[in-house]
Amino acid sequence: MDNPEVFSSRIGIIGGGASGAVLAACLLRRVGPDTEIVLIEKRKEIGRGLAFSTWDPNHLLNVRSGNMSAYADQPDHFYEWLRIHGPRHGIGCPTRFCFVPRGVYGEYLGGLLQDVPNSRQLRIIQDECVKVDSAANGVSLALVSGDNLLVDYCVLATGNELRPPLLTERGENPWAAGVLDGIENDATVLMIGTGLTMVDAVLSLYRRGHRGQIIAVSRRGLLSQTHQMVKARKLDRADIPFGAPISTLTHWVRRMARAATSEGEDWRSTIDSLRPYTQELWKRMTLDQRSRFLRHARPWWNVCRHRMAPQIADLIRNLIAEGRLRIVAAHIVDANREGAKITATLFLRGEHKTETITVASILECTGLPDDPRYSANPAIASLYAGGLIRSGPLGIGLDLDDHCAVIDAEGTVAARLFAIGPLTRGVFWESIALPDIRNQCASLAALLAGRLSTAGQELPLAK
Numbered sequence: 504m505d506n507p508e509v510f511s512s513r514i515g516i517i518g519g520g521a522s523g524a525v526l527a528a529c530l531l532r533r534v535g536p537d538t539e540i541v542l543i544e545k546r547k548e549i550g551r552g553l554a555f556s557t558w559d560p561n562h563l564l565n566v567r568s569g570n571m572s573a574y575a576d577q578p579d580h581f582y583e584w585l586r587i588h589g590p591r592h593g594i595g596c597p598t599r600f601c602f603v604p605r606g607v608y609g610e611y612l613g614g615l616l617q618d619v620p621n622s623r624q625l626r627i628i629q630d631e632c633v634k635v636d637s638a639a640n641g642v643s644l645a646l647v648s649g650d651n652l653l654v655d656y657c658v659l660a661t662g663n664e665l666r667p668p669l670l671t672e673r674g675e676n677p678w679a680a681g682v683l684d685g686i687e688n689d690a691t692v693l694m695i696g697t698g699l700t701m702v703d704a705v706l707s708l709y710r711r712g713h714r715g716q717i718i719a720v721s722r723r724g725l726l727s728q729t730h731q732m733v734k735a736r737k738l739d740r741a742d743i744p745f746g747a748p749i750s751t752l753t754h755w756v757r758r759m760a761r762a763a764t765s766e767g768e769d770w771r772s773t774i775d776s777l778r779p780y781t782q783e784l785w786k787r788m789t790l791d792q793r794s795r796f797l798r799h800a801r802p803w804w805n806v807c808r809h810r811m812a813p814q815i816a817d818l819i820r821n822l823i824a825e826g827r828l829r830i831v832a833a834h835i836v837d838a839n840r841e842g843a844k845i846t847a848t849l850f851l852r853g854e855h856k857t858e859t860i861t862v863a864s865i866l867e868c869t870g871l872p873d874d875p876r877y878s879a880n881p882a883i884a885s886l887y888a889g890g891l892i893r894s895g896p897l898g899i900g901l902d903l904d905d906h907c908a909v910i911d912a913e914g915t916v917a918a919r920l921f922a923i924g925p926l927t928r929g930v931f932w933e934s935i936a937l938p939d940i941r942n943q944c945a946s947l948a949a950l951l952a953g954r955l956s957t958a959g960q961e962l963p964l965a966k
Contacts, residue, residue: 510539510624512955515644515654517632517882519544520552521612522924522940523660525573528615529941529948531624538955539624541654542616543646545631550612553663553678558606561706563812565699567730569599571608571937573615575945584611600732602812628652633881635659635920636889642919647881656951659901659909659922661880663935666872673838673845674867677704682866683711690715690863693847697721697830699809701868702819705828709818717828718860719868720849724832725806728771729816735775736763743780745787749795752784774807778938785932790896797897809936833858838865871925871935874898891920895929903930907947921947 514530516523519542527542534540542549546556564571572580585596585603592607616625634645635657642657665676674695675682686692686708694701697719705717736759744755756777760770777784788796796804811819822828832852839846845865849858874894875883886892890912895902900922902910907921923943927934934943 511537513539513541513641513652513654514951514955515541515543515642515652515657516660517543517635517644517657518552518660518662518924519546519549519627520660520662520924521550521555521609521937522552522662522944523658524550524612524615525937525941526658526660526923526944526948527625528573528619529944530951531616531619531621533948533952534624534955535952536621536624538952539626541626541628541652543628543630543632543644543652545629545647547629548609548613549616549627550614551609553665555605555609555612557703558604559703559707559710560604560606561710561815561818562605562703563602563815564605564608565602565730565809565812566936566938567600568596568603573612573937573941575941581608581611584614602730602814631881634885635882635891636885637891637919644882655955656919656921658947659882659886659920659926660924661878661883661926663871663925664878664880666867666869667877673840674865677707677866677868683707686713686864688713688715691861692717693845693860693862693865694719694868695721695835695865696868696870697724697726698805698868698870699727699811700870702727702811702815704866704868705822706815706818709822714827715863716826717822718831718862719828720831720833720835721802722832722834722852723802724830724852725802726819726830727806728810729813730810731769731771731813733769733772733775735778736768736772738776738780740780743784745784746789749788749792749800753800770807771810778933781933782931782939786930793897871928873900873928875901875926886920891917895927897929899929900934901926901929903927906950907943921951923947 516527523542527540530540568585569582572578574580582599589596594603594607596603631647632644633647636643638653641653641655644652644654644657665678692715694704694717701719744751756773760773763773764770831849833849835847836850837848843863845862847860847862851858876887876894878884892909893902893912903922904910904916907923907927909917909920909922911917924940925935933939
């Protein structure tokens with residue numbers, strides 16, 4: 504693979520979705536003129552990924568626009584971009600508390616790499632990395648085209664993936680291409696999961712003119728809460744019970760929320776006040792405490808932390824009131840397909856009885872997969888096969904050190920291989936929202952730029 508420009512060092516990024524685009528932009532602001540940034544993405548457009556590839560106008564950001572800047576040191580970067588480019592999309596955003604279509608945000612991310620002044624140092628390769636391996640003087644990347652690339656450092660930014668089906672041939676992923684096309688407008692649809700993925704799927708069917716009933720089930724039947732314009736309370740770090748048992752932490756958060764309410768504030772201000780400390784809270788937990796959180800508190804945290812835009816919440820409430828959407832606390836005990844129909848048996852939580860329903864389709868809206876061992880990404884599979892990575896604590900994401908360097912099967916911290924974004928959830932927990940990803944990217948860009956500045960004495964450079 505020839506490059507007319509000669510660089511003394513090179514950083515490879517596998518994945519050009521949100522995480523990869525933001526990291527590339529941060530690196531280009533940090534590294535010296537002799538470093539090339541190579542971004543490998545099989546899609547034609549950079550910055551899209553799974554979350555931002557949708558152009559459904561009802562698929563909105565679930566973070567206010569004022570907190571979606573790609574740069575940690577420029578908090579208004581996206582808001583100012585939106586004020587300029589929003590009108591051509593029919594978007595007016597008079598305040599920072601507005602929620603815009605995710606497709607528009609994907610356009611913003613793609614534009615990051617067009618606006619950088621040192622774009623000569625960026626090479627975007629539309630291809631797929633199928634194998635990652637260590638080399639004597641760097642990291643070797645094999646592409647599906649047959650090309651090979653040697654980089655000094657490699658960053659895995661593979662983003663969100665489709666979850667493998669729970670019900671094999673009976674259930675389908677709502678994000679899979681063409682899945683919604685085959686659903687008749689008057690069909691009854693069963694959705695597994697009542698979180699934000701379910702909300703997206705419901706809104707997509709609604710926009711297509713679907714009139715049949717949608718039944719959404721989860722074990723607790725919880726629906727994501729709604730964003731409101733609140734100011735985060737100031738939380739003193741000394742008051743946080745780091746390392747306390749999950750029951751103690753839960754009671755502490757509830758007590759703070761009740762106190763906020765009694766003072767005329769909103770419970771959301773309590774959740775938002777935890778944002779700067781969430782990663783440390785997670786890291787200070789023992790594995791047993793994390794396991795208890797996942798079993799008992801995770802659903803409640805998700806619906807309070809990951810909230811719906813107000814206009815989307817209004818649409819969902821209207822569909823519920825009209826009987827077109829039914830939220831059920833239950834789990835599926837059986838599902839059998841007979842021709843075009845599926846008969847599903849639900850065990851209703853708290854009622855100790857079953858209910859049998861007949862539906863035309865089952866959509867599995869269970870969110871992100873936890874364990875990358877089951878990833879369909881060939882680069883990730885090759886790293887597992889070579890023992891260069893291992894799954895993170897409790898099988899969530901990859902195992903990493905505090906600087907996002909991966910840890911191999913023998914427990915050794917890699918010198919040249921890193922991961923960012925959703926792959927880091929097991930270690931950092933809060934690492935899938937853009938506000939967390941941009942901080943991660945800024946820190947890693949500073950680390951790699953610093954290493955490259957002294958690499959001439961310490962590490963052999965890629966040719």
